Amino acid sequence: MLESGLIMLLIIFSVNIVYVSLLTVRMIFTLKGQKYIAATVGVFEITAYTLGLGLVLDNLENVQNLIAYALGFGLGVISGMKVEEKLAVGYITVNVISSDPSIPFTETLREKGYGVTSWYAYGMEGDRLAVQVLTPRKYELMLYEVIKDIDPKAFIVAYEPRQIHGGFWVKKVKGSRLKREEEKIQSE
Incomplete structure (x- = not known):
């Protein structure tokens, strides 16, 4: 019983x-x-x-x-x-404010396969570089590590977009370079 x-x-x-x-x-x-x-x-x-x-x-x-x-x-x-x-279904948009606008943030992220839009901004303590990155959610944590390697003092805000249409990301990237980057990091 x-x-x-x-x-x-x-x-x-x-x-x-x-x-x-x-x-x-x-x-x-x-x-x-x-x-x-x-x-x-x-x-x-x-x-x-x-x-x-x-x-x-x-x-x-x-x-x-x-x-x-x-x-x-x-x-x-x-x-x-x-x-x-x-x-990790879908995409994540990450907004980054770099502590130093002279850091080659945009170039480094693009070399690693991320779709990046950047612009100069002015913050409380002076000039900044604002960066927006769209990536599949499965690469989100890897992106945070890359950002921290580039600028440990960067301010990071992330959110999930509800809809994506057009742009470089949709046409070209689709994660192919990101997959290679992930494989490279895992093999280290």
């Missing part, structure tokens, strides 16, 4: 981790406009949800089932976030 109760708790816990992880992934694909992928993930998500909730509702007198469901939900949130980080 005890063994079957533990198995039930483990099943409820595991199913809810899967359900919430899928929910997170489906939401990401929905927000990115990937409707067919989101719908496919949603089919598996609702199946896991129905299964897990059904097990809890059929055994409401066992409070430990509800606790396993809640703990599985919490761990599913963390798991879903980890999966989303690994998927």
